[in-house]
Amino acid sequence: MREETNSYDASHIKVLEGWEAVRKRPGMYIGSTGERGLRQMVFGVTDRAVNEVLAGRAGSVEVVLTVDGGVTVTDDGPGIPVDGGEGADGPGSGPGLEALLTQMKFRGRSGGRHDVMLGILGVEPSVVNALSGRMRAEVRCEGVRWVQEYARAVAVTPLTEAGKTAGRGTTIGFWPDAEVFETVEFSFETLAERFRELALLNRGLEISLTDRRHPGEPRSQRFRFEGGARDFVDFLDDHGAPASEDTFGFEYEDPRMEGTVDVAFRWCGSHEGRILGFANSRPTAGGTHERGFREGVAEAIDAHARERLVPAATAPESEVDPIGEGMTAVVSVKLDHPEFEGAARNVLVNSSVRVCVREAVQERLGRWLEEDPERAAAFVGRLRT
Template sequence: MTEEATRYDASNIQVLQGWEAVRKRPGMYVGSTSERGLRQMVFEVAERAVNEVLAGRAASVDVTLTPDGGVCVADDGPGIPIDETGAGPGLEALLTQMQAWRGAGGRHDVMLGLCGFGPAVINALSQRMTAEVRREGARWVQEYARAVAVTPLTEAGAATGSGTTLAFWPDADIFGAAEFSFDGLEERFRELAFLNQGLEISLTDLRRPDESRSVRLRFPDGARDFVAFLDGHAAASAPTDTIAFEHEDPRMAGMMEVAFRWCSCPGEGIRSFANSRPTIGGTHEVGFRDGMTASVTAYAREQGLLTATDPDLDADRIGEGLTAVVSVKLDRPEFEGSTLGVLGNSEVRDCVEQAVQDRLGRWLKKEPEQAAAIIDRTVQGARKN
């Protein structure tokens, strides 16, 4: 190989300016240029509206897949400020300037997008975006193309009510023929509604007039409803009562919501979340399993269901037939790795373990027949092996 072929210097470096960098490497911001990336675009735009509801400034979020391939996200909050305020940027800045990455946020802040750079990134990846703001009695509109304002921010008459409507059309040069998945969007929005009891989201698909679909997602019983939904999809048989509770613990600077029950179905299904983000493990999940194991083992020994020679019950055996949702919301969440998939706050483990052990212990004593069935199945399974 010649020296010329192997030489690497400043002339080999390509410097991308502004939104050119986003459009050149879209996967860094929305994960991919397939359907998965389109889904993340919706979440990134919907995030602000969802947080308006959770903050009590709006009542609901409406997401619509339009016949012309766009997505419309509307809320009935106070409306994005037209000009910059002490609380944040004005409308045009929000949609045309990349915001600083905000991290995982506190317990009251739901983060739906991958990158946290705000809706301006979605604008950059869209051939067109429109904004309508109804605020303080006036209606304001503006249109953009690839993160550049193509019309001035214009007052378009009086407004009825208040709120914000953002619509965008993904750039076909980037995403090709990929289409939004209604089912994929519904799954994540349903999770959010389960995990945040005051949240109401409507999702409507108008892309094919003869096959229009619409769902309204709101679940007043939170994690309890979530467990029933998960078990329903698994055709659960002979379920136990659902043990469900919410608990604030200052030691972890946050709160937990936990719901679980056993049925006769095989396998174990534990869904864990931290600040409404799905997790694949972490201290909250370990704490749940530890608390469950300690409580069931202690009860079994108290009732003589384990002999002196029997070892403590194993978490995997106890978890047979279990469906559980473990959700924590923390003021200062700490995650392992950039994907935020594993919760690392060490104090959360002890807090969740203690709360689960206490609640489950009381339930076992209150429901001896159901408790005996759970322990008998666990002990028999252990002895067979």
């Protein structure tokens, strides 16, 4: 038998640096080279524009799927600083345009409850640029329009003054690199679903999505809601048959959890239930906010039954588990310091949130039931039979 010696040393190791690493392993940054990854690309550019609106520096965001396969994201805010000298929050508050779109950095999120991240991965605009065959930025600031072109995270033109303008804001357009992606076809429906969800969770946020890929059949949707979780529940039950027209809901700030809770729910005729949880506008798969909500509802129902309806001694108290039957609910918390479980970061673990949400729901739901004995009897009877 012939022996073969296989050697492995440092010469076999290839170190990928900078944008080469992003383009070689795009899934590590956007999760997929399919439609899901394209969606994260859109979110990576839209994040900044949405937060401009939520901070009160802009009025709306417009996202357009262009006829040539690109995406443009426009806001009417003060404009990204072209030189990085002074951002919207004062001198040195943000990177300049070219640095934002060409320099790799880890995402640092310091906005707390007021900072929204559309996707689950926190994709930076520079990563979007690296995975795009072309990117174009236009900034309208102080009466001047500035433009710059990029390709694969490299500036291919200098920042150029392109004339005067009466408007203000930023437009970033990008065209995904067909050499990287399995498909470059964006899904209008999935983008619209997330933008609608975001507008429902953030009162007054206005965001529109327009599809111009088929000139003969353009379509557009505009999202803006003022009712928060209440509007969300009404939207979810739009085609249902609610047992009552009343929707219980409230928004409350509690310094103990360093944040706010926005809750709404109603019971419908169906036996199926939906309890949707969100933390800083991100969907969750459970956590302390949802647990506190369930406990608060159960305690309020049981307390009302004991004090007002005088149930038979053999009647069992409500358990937490049956609460969701036939219920449509939205539980949204916005925290300065959210803590999540595991790498997926979709289970909230802040212990103070459970206590605060439970107490707030118990107190307010109890008061709501007392205001309408007939309604209370129907709700309590549903859960204690």
